[in-house]
Amino acid sequence: MKRTRDGSAKGVTEYRKPVQAAELWRGEIERLAWGGKGLARDPDGRLLLLSAPLALFPGEEVEAEVRWKARHGEGKVLRWIKKDRRRVPAGCSVASLCGGCDLWEAGGAAGELKRSMAADLLHRQLPELKDWRYVPAPLEARRHRIQLHWDGEQLGYHRRSSHQIVPVKTCPAAADTLSEAIPRLLDALQGKILPQRAQRWELATGTPEGRVVAIDEKDHVWLLESDGWHRNEAATSEAFEGFTLRHRAGGFFQVSPPWAVVAFRGVLEGWNLKGGTLFDLYGGVGLFSALLGKRFQARVLVEYDVAAVEWAKKNLATLDLDSECVASDTGKWLAENLGAAEDLILLDPPRSGLEPEVCAKLQSAKAETLVLIGCDGAAFCRDAQRLAPVWKLVDLVVLDLFPLTHHVECVGLFRK
C-alpha cells in the first residue's frame, strides 16, 4: 500500500485516538486481578485496573490517576483514603522504587492476596476445575539468584517500569550471603577490579550457601573469597535431601532452590506418580528426574541448553538413574503418539508456556498421565485449555515459589 510522507496509508483517512487526559479518581478496590492489579468499578459501571507499588487489598479506598480507554480505565494509586489494617511498613528501604518485589506492604497477608489472585484467574479461565489448593511460602524462603545492573557508577536494581538504576547495598529478599556480597561487588567495580562496562551482573549461591559467585553478561564467573573476587569456572552445586545437582554458574536453576524442592516433592509424592518412562521435557539439569528418581524405570530428558544437558547426564548418572538426555528444542523433538499408557510426560516450560505445536502433538500421546508446570498462571491456563480436548486437569497445586512478588508456580496433574 502506498504511504504519504507522514506514514499514513494514501487515500485512507487517518484515525488518531485522542490522547486522554489523566483524571483523579476515588473509590474502592473490589478485588485483585491476576498480576496484582486492583479491580475497581466507576459508578457508571466501567471497570478500572489500578496498580500500586507495594500491594493492594480488596476493600481499600484509594485516590488514583486514571486514563480512560474505550471501555475501561487504567491508572496508578496516588494515595490511600482507607488502608487495610493488615498493611505493614515495607521491610526494604527502596521498596517503593525497586521493580523487584511488589508485595512488601502485604506482610503476613501476602499469601492470602496471592491465593485470591489465583482463585480469580482460575475461576475465569478454568471454570470446570473444582479442586485446587494454594501452598504458601515459608518465611525463611529467600532468593539464591539476584540480577543487578551496573551503569559505570552505580550498582542496583532497575527502577519499576524503567531502566534507571535504584542503587542498593543490601537486598532483604535475597539470601543473607548474597545481600552481604552486594557491597563487595560494588567495591570491586568501583575499584576497577572487575570489568567496567555497563552490564547486568548476577550474584548467585548454591550449597553451601556461603559460596557466592558473580557472573557477567559474557558468562564469566568470579568466586567471592575473603580477599576479594577470583575467576572460577567451577559448577554450582545444589544439595537437597537425597540428591545433589550441579549446574553451570549463571545457568537456569530455581530461584529459591531449597524451598522449591520441598514444595515440588510434596506435590509429586502426594500424587504418587510412578511407572515406565518419565519424559522430563524442558528438563534443565534434571531436577524433576532426580525428584521422581526410581519411581520410574527409565527417563528421557529434553532441554535445549547444551551445557545444562551435559550436567543433566552427569547428575543423573551420579544418582544411578538410567537416562537419555537430549539437547533439542522440545517442539522439534516431540513426536506424535509419545510413550505408553504407564508413562508420565512432565513439562516445565519457560514463562511463555507451551508452544502451540507442542500442545497439538501432545493430543496424540499414548502416555495417560501428564504434569504441566508453569510460572505464569495466565500461560498455564491457556495451555490447559489447549490440552483440554484430550487431557483433563484433575488436580492443581499453586505454589508460592516467589515470595514478595505476585508470581506463583502452577503444577497441574492431567489424565487422559
Ligand SMILES: C[S@@+](CC[C@H](N)C(=O)[O-])C[C@H]1O[C@@H](n2cnc3c(N)ncnc32)[C@H](O)[C@@H]1O
Ligand atoms: C522453567 S525452566 C525448568 C528447568 C528444570 N525443569 C528445572 O526445574 O530446573 C525451563 C527450561 O526449559 C529450557 N527451554 C526453554 N525453551 C525450550 C525449548 N523450546 N526446548 C527445550 N528446552 C527449552 C530452558 O533452557 C530451561 O532450562
